[in-house]
Amino acid sequence: MRKSRKSTIDLPETIEHLSGRPLFVIYMDPKPLLPNEKSFINIQYLIDEAIKIMDLGSEKPFSAENRLKKLAIGLRIVRDGAKNREVGKLTKIGKAEAIGIWERDFLAVVKWLSYFSEFEQLPRSMKITLLKSIWHVWTRLEKLALTAESRKKEKCRRNEIMLDKNSFYDQKDFEVDISWCTKYPKEKLKFFFDEPHHWMDFSIIDSIIALDPTDIELVYMMCQLCFQYAGKRHQGEILETCENFLDLLGNDLHDYYTNYVKCSRYLGRLSQMIKINNMIQEDIRGRRVKRELAETFQIFCTEISHPEMFVDT
Numbered sequence: 407m408r409k410s411r412k413s414t415i416d417l418p419e420t421i422e423h424l425s426g427r428p429l430f431v432i433y434m435d436p437k438p439l440l441p442n443e444k445s446f447i448n449i450q451y452l453i454d455e456a457i458k459i460m461d462l463g464s465e466k467p468f469s470a471e472n473r474l475k476k477l478a479i480g481l482r483i484v485r486d487g488a489k490n491r492e493v494g495k496l497t498k499i500g501k502a503e504a505i506g507i508w509e510r511d512f513l514a515v516v517k518w519l520s521y522f523s524e525f526e527q528l529p530r531s532m533k534i535t536l537l538k539s540i541w542h543v544w545t546r547l548e549k550l551a552l553t554a555e556s557r558k559k560e561k562c563r564r565n566e567i568m569l570d571k572n573s574f575y576d577q578k579d580f581e582v583d584i585s586w587c588t589k590y591p592k593e594k595l596k597f598f599f600d601e602p603h604h605w606m607d608f609s610i611i612d613s614i615i616a617l618d619p620t621d622i623e624l625v626y627m628m629c630q631l632c633f634q635y636a637g638k639r640h641q642g643e644i645l646e647t648c649e650n651f652l653d654l655l656g657n658d659l660h661d662y663y664t665n666y667v668k669c670s671r672y673l674g675r676l677s678q679m680i681k682i683n684n685m686i687q688e689d690i691r692g693r694r695v696k697r698e699l700a701e702t703f704q705i706f707c708t709e710i711s712h713p714e715m716f717v718d719t
Contacts (some may be wrong), residue, residue: 424589449712450508456516456537457530464520472658473522477629478621480521484514485552485571496575500583510570512537513543514517518544524651532644538631538715539639546686547628550607554614567607587708598696598705606689610682617678626659631683635690639717690718 466483470476496503503575516537519525525533552568562568565577584592619627637648663672697718700706710716 442710444707446709446711447505449505449508450711451716452512453534453538453712455513456534459516459520460526460530460533463526465517472661473524473655474622474625474629474662475519476523476656477518477625480518481621481625481628483521484518487517488513494573496569497579498581498583499575501586507569510656512541514548514570515541515544524654528647532647535640535644536636536648538712539636541715541716542570542719543632543635543686543690544628547631547683548692550610550686551614551619551624554611557611558615558618564608587706589707590705595705598700606685610685613678613682614686617675617682619679622659622662623675623679626655627679627683629655630680631686634683635687694718 411615464480466611468476468479469478519533519537525536528536549568549570552571553562553566553574556562556566556568556574557564562574563576567577569575582592584595588595617623633651637645641674659676663669694717
């Protein structure tokens with residue numbers, strides 16, 4: 407009895423393998439963009455404005471028991487600054503809206519950090535480096551915290567996200583115009599541009615609502631998230647500075663729990679706070695992969711004067 411010869415079937419190579427391009431960019435124009443095809447956005451004015459704010463110091467100087475208490479009061483002052491603007495629902499985001507949000511968020515962080523004395527004592531160059539690194543991380547937690555607070559008070563619906571104290575967008579009624587930053591149609595770039603309904607945001611918001619942080623706990627979360635991120639990103643002297651900040655703020659948090667809240671067993675709440683921050687950092691790492699791919703395949707046609715401000719955004 408003869409043994410049957412085992413036949414092998416050679417499967418054809420995938421288009422992705424043959425082209426050397428991922429599926430989401432296969433059908434796009436592979437030609438590199440020429441310099442005259444790129445637009446340029448100069449945001450040096452934002453850095454200049456930040457320097458003015460830092461030189462002038464905090465808008466409403468006051469004294470407080472410790473750093474966290476001062477930062478918590480400073481956060482309320484920064485948030486209240488939005489009350490002077492008209493309440494608005496953002497239904498579309500294009501170039502003008504995006505730049506407006508950058509301006510508002512970046513300067514909000516500058517103003518908030520003006521209430522942190524140890525930060526104010528740093529050399530100007532280090533302060534600028536830290537600001538350019540952490541502004542988008544800070545504003546991510548700030549928006550989610552504001553949304554959690556508004557949902558708890560039943561001031562916004564589940565599909566709405568707060569942009570600041572006075573404005574929001576509806577994830578079911580929101581248009582994104584990306585024609586200003588890419589030559590490719592939006593339907594080809596779904597991999598890079600998530601739908602406004604983002605499961606990670608919902609999960610984080612639900613966790614913040616469950617935690618229901620006090621003002622002191624929230625500003626500690628902001629500091630822990632931002633300074634840990636900046637330290638890992640830059641290493642060296644900045645890492646050492648950020649670790650020193652976190653040690654000081656950690657002592658203030660311990661003092662808050664033991665002497666003000668009268669709770670010496672606070673590790674459970676601290677673990678919840680760190681868990682929320684880790685969720686945000688995990689999402690940042692996921693976005694980093696997309697950004698690196700977008701740069702590799704020249705998806706975007708916009709150059710920014712300070713690209714280091716938009717790492718991991």
